[in-house]
Amino acid sequence: MLLKAFTYSLNNPTKEILYQPTSSAVKYKAKSWIDVFGARGAKALGSVFTNAFSDSLPKLVNGGSLVSIVIGIYLVFNARYMGKTFDEYIDSGRVVGEDSDVPETKFVELAQNQNQDEDTSCGIPDADKKEPCIANV
Helix, strand or coil, rough: HHHHHHHHHHHHHHHHHHHEEEEEHHHHHHHHHHHHHHHHHHHHHHHHHHHHHHCCHHHHHHHHHHHHHHHHHHHHHHHHHHHHHHHHHHHCCCCCCCCCCCCHHHHHHHHHHHHHHHHCCCCCCCCCCCCCCCCCC
């Protein structure tokens, strides 16, 4: 119950704050990855270590503690680096995902050109088209 309370009161708002210097496309992709693959992958990795050290309680405590310490040290350095980067982006006004080399309109043009060749609509057929609707085939 405490873990769920900390998740909703501390972890989720913190994650939302970190999305401030990102474009909407990057925010959507990052949130999807973190919520689906990141969270479930972390739980699966925890289960792998629990099963690997489940032979005896001392092995589980010692092995699990070692793994937790190594991951904790990595997270401290990662949080420090990301905090500095976050502060730099907020101070400079930089938005991650908006300064790409290819403008977003290029992607829209490419998608429109690709869809011109393939008509998959099931609306009223043109008089000169005698092909059946793909969805009805």
